[in-house]
Amino acid sequence: MKFKPLMKPEGARVVLIGSAIALAFTGFGIFSYSIFRPNSQPSPAQIAAPQSEAIDAISALGRLEPEGGVIKVSAPSASISSGLGGSRIERVLVKEGAKVKANQPLAVLDSYQTLLASAMQAEAQVKEAEARLAQVQVGAKQGDINAQRATVLRAQAELPKAEAEFFKVDAEYQKAKRDYDRFAKLLSEGAVNELEVSNRKLTLDTTEKQRQQAALVVQQAKLELEGARQTLNSVAEVRPTDVQQAQAGVQVAMANFNRAKADLDKAIVRAPAEGQVLKIHTDPGEVVGNDGVLDLGRTNQMYVVAEVDENSINKVKAGQRAKITGFAFPGEMMGTVDRVGLQIRKNEVLNTDPVDKTDTRVVEVRIRLDNSEPVAGLTNLQVRVAIEP
Incomplete structure (x- = not known):
């Protein structure tokens, strides 16, 4: 019996050429995927480093304030009051942002x-x-x-x-x-x-x-x-x-x-200390209210008041270094823990994260900044703090 081929020689050549092309595209696809695919599986070293930092560093929210806090300067308590009750300002001698010296006149009362x-x-x-x-x-x-x-x-x-x-x-x-x-x-x-x-x-x-x-x-x-x-x-x-x-x-x-x-x-309001005028609350002709005449701060040296969770406060000591970041200034700033508070209280600086706790018991930790100049005009700015072990 004579053997009969299944297809003509011309058809066999076409099938072989098509198979070769398909195998070539398949190999190129596998090679491209292995080269360009995202690295979704980090190395053990990459995983261990952030976890180690998260465990060692003590994170907290905080606020910026001048050395000694914001000083509310009011009228002398024994000054003669105006006919409408309370001390009335006749003249304000300084402007917001002005640097003043101790005992410098700031305002004059109408008496x-x-x-x-x-x-x-x-x-x-x-x-x-x-x-x-x-x-x-x-x-x-x-x-x-x-x-x-x-x-x-x-x-x-x-x-x-x-x-x-x-x-x-x-x-x-x-x-x-x-x-x-x-x-x-x-x-x-x-x-x-x-x-x-x-x-x-x-x-x-x-x-x-x-x-x-x-x-x-x-x-x-x-x-x-x-x-x-x-x-x-x-x-x-x-x-x-x-x-x-x-x-x-x-x-x-x-x-x-x-x-x-x-x-x-006593009819002259004087600066209790050297500092910078942060805010004027009372203009000429107005009666001095609960906010006083103006706010004063020693902005030459700024501090961060960090609110550290009560469960982590035992890890914080004076002298530790801290990293401070915020949206209002570029990069990061460094400081040193100056004093750890002695009282547990509710947090005042709230996180914008909706899943974060809004009622936390914290201890205030004061951090002295190494360089205060970039943030001297940012009193009460919210910042993030990472205290190094």
């Missing part, structure tokens, strides 16, 4: 002018008492010339006293005028009633009359001084008791003057 006039009056009383002492110490003599010299001294002391009284009344008049103008404006805006404006107008008229009367007293004092210089009287004998009494008068006048200066200083 400053009145207290200044009182201090001037007390100073005039000191001069009057010193003049009286000088009169007694010189001693009384027969004749009109020496006696008249004492009269001149008294008249010289009365003149600055009258002038100081005028300055005091004038300051009260200026304050009454400002109050009246302010309430008149509030009346036009419907914020107050006409009775309140009438009361301020009555006060303004009263102080204006007092001001006119004080001006007349000053003029009279000038006339008396001129007349005393033209008159001579007899003198009397000096007694030790008179000298002691005059010396006591000088001491009393000096004490009153020192108290007036102290009251005047």
